Amino acid sequence: xxxxxxxxxxxxxxxxxxxxxxxxxxxxxxxxxxxxxxxxxxxxxxxxxxxxxxxxxxxxxxxxxxxxxxxxxxxxxxxxxxxxxxxxxxxxxxxxxx
Numbered sequence: 177x178x179x180x181x182x183x184x185x186x187x188x189x190x191x192x193x194x195x196x197x198x199x200x201x202x203x204x205x206x207x208x209x210x211x212x213x214x215x216x217x218x219x220x221x222x223x224x225x226x227x228x229x230x231x232x233x234x235x236x237x238x239x240x241x242x243x244x245x246x247x248x249x250x251x252x253x254x255x256x257x258x259x260x261x262x263x264x265x266x267x268x269x270x271x272x273x274x
Contacts, residue, residue: 177232177233177234178232178233178234178235179209179230179231179232180230180231180232180233181228181229181230182227182228182229182230182231182241183226183227183228183262183263183266184226184227184228184244184260184261184262184263185224185225185226185227185260185261185262185263185264186224186225186245186248186256186257186258186259186260186261187219187223187224187225187256187257188223188225188248188253188254188255188256188257189223189254189255190252190253190254190255191217191222191223191225191252191253191254192251192252192253195215195217195225197251198215198227198247198248198251198253199213199215201247201251202215202227202229202242202244202247205231205239205242206238206239206240207231207232207233207238207239208229208230208231208242209229209230209231209232212228212229212230213227213228213229214227214228214229214270215227215228215270216268216269216270216271218268225248225253226263226268226270227244227260228263228270229242244260245259245260248260
C-alpha cells in the first residue's frame with residue numbers, strides 16, 4: 177500500500193456558502209485518510225477552490241481517485257474554469273471552517 181498526496185484546484189463562478197458537504201463526501205471516499213482532507217478558498221474573490229487529501233492505494237491503483245469534478249457539480253459549485261488540475265501553489269495555508 178502506498179500513500180498518495182493530492183493538491184487540486186479549480187476556479188468557480190459560484191460556490192455554496194461553505195465546503196462542509198464536499199469535505200464530508202471526500203472523507204467518505206475509499207482509501208481517503210479523513211484527517212488529511214483540507215479545502216480552502218483563495219484569491220481576493222474566494223472563488224479559487226483548493227482541495228488537498230491523502231489516499232492510500234495499492235500498486236494496482238485501487239482505490240480509484242475520487243471524481244472531485246462530479247462531486248462539485250452535484251454539490252452546487254457552478255461554472256468551473258475547467259476540470260480540477262494540480263495546484264499551482266502547494267504552499268497555501270488552509271484554515272478550518274467554523
